Amino acid sequence: MAGKMLERVHSLRRPAQFGGGGEDDAEDAGDESKTRKHMSVVMRATNYLTRTLPGGGCLCPLFLVLSFLLLLFVTSLVIRSRCSVCVGSSAYDPVSRMRFFGYEDPDSDFGSLGVPWCRSKHGKTVEWTSKDLLKGLEEFVPIYETRPIKNNMYGMGFDHSFGLWFVARWLKPDLMIESGAFKGHSTWVLRQAMPDKPIVSLSPRHPEKYLKKGPAYVDGNCTYLAGKEFVDFGSLNWGSVMKKHGITDLSRVLVFFDDHQNELKRLKQALKAGFRHLVFEDNYDTGTGDHYSLRQICDQFYIRGGGHSCFKDSDEARIRSRRKNFWEKAVDIKELCGPGEAWWGVRGHMRDDFNHSNKAITYTEHFQNSRFVESVLDVYWELPPVAGPSLTHQNRYDPARAPTPIVEDGRFGLFQRLGLTGLENSVFNGYTQMVYLQISAQKS
Ligand SMILES: C[S@@+](CC[C@H](N)C(=O)[O-])C[C@H]1O[C@@H](n2cnc3c(N)ncnc32)[C@H](O)[C@@H]1O
Numbered sequence: 001m002a003g004k005m006l007e008r009v010h011s012l013r014r015p016a017q018f019g020g021g022g023e024d025d026a027e028d029a030g031d032e033s034k035t036r037k038h039m040s041v042v043m044r045a046t047n048y049l050t051r052t053l054p055g056g057g058c059l060c061p062l063f064l065v066l067s068f069l070l071l072l073f074v075t076s077l078v079i080r081s082r083c084s085v086c087v088g089s090s091a092y093d094p095v096s097r098m099r100f101f102g103y104e105d106p107d108s109d110f111g112s113l114g115v116p117w118c119r120s121k122h123g124k125t126v127e128w129t130s131k132d133l134l135k136g137l138e139e140f141v142p143i144y145e146t147r148p149i150k151n152n153m154y155g156m157g158f159d160h161s162f163g164l165w166f167v168a169r170w171l172k173p174d175l176m177i178e179s180g181a182f183k184g185h186s187t188w189v190l191r192q193a194m195p196d197k198p199i200v201s202l203s204p205r206h207p208e209k210y211l212k213k214g215p216a217y218v219d220g221n222c223t224y225l226a227g228k229e230f231v232d233f234g235s236l237n238w239g240s241v242m243k244k245h246g247i248t249d250l251s252r253v254l255v256f257f258d259d260h261q262n263e264l265k266r267l268k269q270a271l272k273a274g275f276r277h278l279v280f281e282d283n284y285d286t287g288t289g290d291h292y293s294l295r296q297i298c299d300q301f302y303i304r305g306g307g308h309s310c311f312k313d314s315d316e317a318r319i320r321s322r323r324k325n326f327w328e329k330a331v332d333i334k335e336l337c338g339p340g341e342a343w344w345g346v347r348g349h350m351r352d353d354f355n356h357s358n359k360a361i362t363y364t365e366h367f368q369n370s371r372f373v374e375s376v377l378d379v380y381w382e383l384p385p386v387a388g389p390s391l392t393h394q395n396r397y398d399p400a401r402a403p404t405p406i407v408e409d410g411r412f413g414l415f416q417r418l419g420l421t422g423l424e425n426s427v428f429n430g431y432t433q434m435v436y437l438q439i440s441a442q443k444s
Contacts, residue, residue: 110388113319113400114305116286118298118373118380126381126436128170133406134418136166137386141419143192149215152185156258157430158423160281161189163383164256167279167436168193173254175200175245177275179233179266180259181226183210184217186281190256191219198223198245202259204230233259233266238273251276258282262292262352264369271376271441283382283433285401287336287346288329290355294380294435296345297369305401310337319400327398379438385431391415392428402433 140162149155156164168176168190176190177200184207190199199222201207206226210216218224225231247253250273257266258281270278284293286308301307309316310333317333324330335347342348344366349358361369385402388409389395399405407415415421 110399110402110404111305113316113323113398114303115382115401115403116295116299116303116306117382118294118370118377119303120377120380120438121375122378124379124438126379128166130406132170133166133384134414136169137162137406137418137420140165141423145419145422147185148188148217149183149185152183155182155185156189156281158427159383159386159431160434161185162386163434163436164189164279164281165193166383168254171254171277173197173277174249174252175242175247175254177233177253177255178202179255179257179261180281181207181224182258183207183215184219186256186258187219187222188217191221196221200241200245201226202231202233202236233257233261234269238275250274253277254279256281260291260354262350262357263294264292264297264350264373265352267294267373267376267437267439271439276378276438276440278437278439280435280437281432283435285331285433286343287331289346289432290351292345292350292352293433294373294437295382295433297366297373298380299344300367300370308333308336308343310341310343323398323400326395328396330398330400375442376439377437378440379436381436383434383436386428387411387415387420391420393425394428394431396429397431402431 143165144158144161147161164186173194175198176194178186178190179202181187181201181203187199187201187207199219201219201222202225204226206224207216208218209227211218225236242248242250242253253275254277255270255275256279257263259266260282263280263283266280267278280294282289282291282293283295284291286296286299289296299306299308311317312333314333320330320336321332324332337343338347338349340348342360342363344363345351345361346358348360348363350361350366351358382403385394385397385399385405386392387407388405388411389399390409391407391412407418407420
């Protein structure tokens with residue numbers, strides 16, 4: 001049984017872009033072909049000289065000098081053309097580094113290690129299309145440029161700001177709830193999506209506290225349950241909060257979580273309160289992050305890219321260890337697997353509350369968690385990255401575990417037209433698979 005499962009995992013993992021000869025072969029072949037190409041230029045020059053020289057190919061001293069000079073000229077041209085590639089692409093640009101190592105098509109690289117996702121009850125999906133996302137981007141870039149907190153380190157960057165704004169604008173909720181405000185950037189994003197709707201914001205520290213030190217955002221139509229008034233999302237009497245805001249239909253409420261709490265715990269609390277629309281900012285991949293996420297929960301053997309083998313001599317292990325050279329957040333098998341070959345969650349642990357709690361769980365418990373999630377899910381939608389790494393120059397998240405970006409690699413014209421070239425590279429470094437969920441309790 002275990003053997004069969006392993007076999008299936010191996011065959012599912014075989015990435016399309018690698019040839020049958022394995023990665024090392026591909027690398028060698030690439031270098032060899034370069035050498036061959038250069039040799040043939042020299043050969044061709046020599047052949048040409050010998051064919052065209054008077055005397056039917058007699059290499060007398062003058063012509064030997066001439067051919068040597070020509071050879072020098074051709075070699076310098078080759079070297080210069082190779083160096084212009086080096087100058088044009090930063091040594092830290094993962095895409096150019098990947099090309100150097102023989103990964104020719106970074107575009108097809110997206111999702112090559114599989115993109116785990118949660119199955120919904122009836123296979124329903126979102127209404128919006130990639131065209132809608134592109135239109136949204138066009139509208140959002142100039143809005144983002146006016147953000148009050150320009151450097152939002154430890155908070156959301158561009159991708160997730162866009163995702164939250166887009167979902168809020170599409171759903172047009174009557175009330176927005178936010179758990180985890182920090183300096184208030186996400187409150188500002190929600191406000192841009194719905195200028196006249198109330199917000200309830202829960203955060204241990206009030207965003208106004210940050211104003212003393214620098215930029216922060218405090219909203220005029222937001223009820224802050226922060227500082228001394230802070231109440232955790234799971235302990236609040238939501239019935240009375242809804243009554244206060246005149247909300248009778250809970251499907252008109254959007255809840256946004258950026259509080260680094262176990263997402264299974266938050267999902268259960270949201271279900272209990274009767275909310276239907278949730279966004280989780282940090283939907284961490286298996287083996288990463290400081291809390292148990294939906295993506296981790298649904299990382300199961302029956303999902304492409306789900307379930308993992310801790311076998312060191314496997315395709316997955318080899319690919320993962322190579323990818324660590326390119327992507328800061330890529331995880332190799334050693335990091336992925338804890339004692340007893342526990343790969344689920346983070347090394348077999350269910351993390352919570354910024355990793356202040358870290359509880360070991362069995363695979364059976366982990367599997368049951370995924371069954372529970374699937375039983376209450378109506379829609380699961382992961383925000384794709386905004387653009388490919390050759391455009392954004394991000395070098396953190398591994399595209400092999402992410403869906404195809406909205407603006408694909410190679411589409412520089414579109415990237416520029418959308419105004420994305422005007423943003424600093426650092427704002428594209430925070431992608432962690434933000435997810436939108438539509439949920440409803442199971443009918444008994
Ligand atoms: C990553 S920051 C939020 C970033 C913010 N959403 C933004 O976009 O800039 C996480 C925030 O969650 C807050 N936090 C910690 N525990 C929390 C809890 N139980 N409920 C709500 N917020 C919590 C932290 O104080 C911190 O402000």
